[in-house]
Amino acid sequence: MGEGGTGMGIVHLLREVTVELALFQGEFARTNGLHTTDVRALICLLDAERAGAPLTPGELGARLGLHSAGTTSAIDRLERAGHVERVRDVHDRRRVRLQVSEQAVALGERHFGPLIAQTLDLLGTFDDGEVAAVRRFLTGVRDAAKSRHA
Incomplete structure (x- = not known):
């Protein structure tokens, strides 16, 4: 090649x-x-x-590959900004789950939405076999990268 x-x-x-x-x-x-x-995050x-x-x-x-203090700092920053909320797990009240706020979703949609739309439009020009090949390639690259830092 x-x-x-x-x-x-x-x-x-x-x-x-x-x-990019x-x-x-x-x-x-x-x-x-x-x-x-x-x-x-x-x-x-x-x-x-x-x-x-x-x-x-x-x-x-x-x-994220962060230690406990780094994770807490990131969550605290996101929570102060109103982007994330700590909520009790419905199945185990001792556990805390992290939930993204509607405000954060809206910010993301405004910024990333046009790029996502362009990407979906481009993908719409591919046939099923091409989409499968793209998926297989990206999945393989992702998995290879994950295996290097796991």
């Missing part, structure tokens, strides 16, 4: 995409007075809520 459309060319393109997305995420953080870790929390499994502070820290 050469440098062009396959092999290392794809790796370099993926690297460019990650840089990180810059876009950083812009959201700056615009909303957040630390980049706070934005990553919000993404993790939203993904967990969407999957029907809201995170505890410890679970969030593990996903």
Whole structure:
């Protein structure tokens, strides 16, 4: 595989995409007075809520690779900003789950919504086989990256 459309060319393109997305995420953080870790925390929390499994502070820290004090600091910043709330687990009152506020969701939708819409429009031009290939590739890259820091 050469440098062009396959092999290392794809790796370099993926690297460019990650840089652009990180810059876009950083812009959201700056615009909303957040630390980049706070934005990553919000993404993790939203993904967990969407999957029907809201995170505890410890679970969030593990996903972010933070120690307890760093996790607490991030949650405290998000809570003070009105983006996250600590709520008691309905099944185990001793556990605390983290819930993203509607305010934070609305901020995210305003900033990321247009990019998501463009991405979905682009994906809509792909046939089912192409979508499956993209999913398989991104899942594989994600899993490879996870295995390097797990």
